[in-house]
Amino acid sequence: MRKTPVHLEVLARYADKGVERGDVIVIIDVFRCSSTIVTALKNGAKAVIPVRTVKEAVKLHEKNPDWILAGERMGRKPKGFQLGNSPLEYRRELVEDRCIILTTTDGTKAIEKSKGAEDILIGALINVSAVSKLALRIARSKGKGITLVASGRRGSFSLEDFLCAGKIAELMQGPEVEFSDSALAALLASRGAGRAIGEVAKSSNHATYLKSIGLGQDVDFCSKLDLSDKVPLVHDGMIT
Numbered sequence: 001m002r003k004t005p006v007h008l009e010v011l012a013r014y015a016d017k018g019v020e021r022g023d024v025i026v027i028i029d030v031f032r033c034s035s036t037i038v039t040a041l042k043n044g045a046k047a048v049i050p051v052r053t054v055k056e057a058v059k060l061h062e063k064n065p066d067w068i069l070a071g072e073r074m075g076r077k078p079k080g081f082q083l084g085n086s087p088l089e090y091r092r093e094l095v096e097d098r099c100i101i102l103t104t105t106d107g108t109k110a111i112e113k114s115k116g117a118e119d120i121l122i123g124a125l126i127n128v129s130a131v132s133k134l135a136l137r138i139a140r141s142k143g144k145g146i147t148l149v150a151s152g153r154r155g156s157f158s159l160e161d162f163l164c165a166g167k168i169a170e171l172m173q174g175p176e177v178e179f180s181d182s183a184l185a186a187l188l189a190s191r192g193a194g195r196a197i198g199e200v201a202k203s204s205n206h207a208t209y210l211k212s213i214g215l216g217q218d219v220d221f222c223s224k225l226d227l228s229d230k231v232p233l234v235h236d237g238m239i240t
Helices: 012-021 033-042 054-063 107-113 125-142 159-172 181-201 205-212 216-222
Strands: 004-009 024-028 047-050 068-071 099-103 120-123 146-150 177-179 233-235
Touching: 004 012, 004 125, 004 159, 004 181, 012 024, 012 107, 012 146, 024 107, 024 125, 024 159, 033 047, 033 099, 033 107, 033 120, 033 125, 047 107, 054 068, 054 099, 120 125, 125 146, 125 159, 125 181, 125 216, 146 159, 146 181, 159 181, 159 205, 177 181, 205 216
Parallel strands: 004 146, 004 177, 024 120, 024 146, 047 099, 068 099
Antiparallel strands: 120 233
């Protein structure tokens, strides 16, 4: 039986490599884009529309004023936006049955770079078991590989995304799966962190920065495992 190859790209800008391979893509931005999308949909949002820039988000909101305008730059909510990028903001009473325009520094960039892929999933620590299971099931059913995209932070490597990718890989491991060197390295890092993976993620530079601007509760929330069995899927520019 053909083995399912699992690759890892460690920056958002390399997501298109997975598209070129025809892989199932898993976008990972633990702090906080992926966690926010999972939470918004878990709490009843109709869809999340990812856009690259603040300007694009504002223009789209002008055309669709009933949609929620949300996002961040440097971790903070842009002026005039209704919501930031904190998953804790996306409460059911605010987002249920609403569409959300979302722009973030890295996560939405990775989604944009994945355009053209047939299957794009959103992964985080808070849905790690569900996303690993679904990605593997889709890949096997279609005879495809899998590319995990650790979005990184402002164009640089991020520990929390690497660890999350490793945890996803760890949950996929078996005789029918083969890992690239980068995916295997992430798997070994996840295995080494063990049950403390969330605490290790909280020691990252990005986590330290978020805590310094008063977003420590976000860091705590996003570092937990399996809070949701929701796996957001990207189709035609919308995440549902």
